[in-house]
Amino acid sequence: ALTWHTIPLPGAAGAIGAFHSLLQVTVSRAGDSEMYVLEKAAALRRSGGEHIKSGVHLSYWIDVAPNVDADDFAFASGDDIATKTMKIRDLREIAVALGEYDVVKANCHHAALAAYNACVVP
Secondary structure: OEEEEEEOOOOHHHOOOOEEEEEEEEEEOOOOEEEEEEEOOOOOOOEEEEEOOOOEEEEHHHHHHHHOOEEEEOOOOOHHHHHOOOOOHHHHHHHHOOOOOOOOOOOOHHHHHHHHHHHOOO
């Protein structure tokens, strides 16, 4: 399942309605599931390196969920998902392929849109 969430940005940006996009990805296999968050951001939460490439961050949903309190922006599951073989690393590579974080050309909204559209039936 894929759930696209938006959360208001803090400070002046949030005051004028700016928000951050992130994608909650539920990965299922053999009756077990794990929930992750894929997002792209300018600020690094950890040191750089391979685990944060082009501003793309992967986290566990349980760590991010307390910051998400709005309704979903978009949701897809079951027959809405075009391919059942997509892996979280594939979605990450789609977001990384957008290039380094750029507020205009490759931001959190672009990453969420690209990863979401790669999975969902048009």
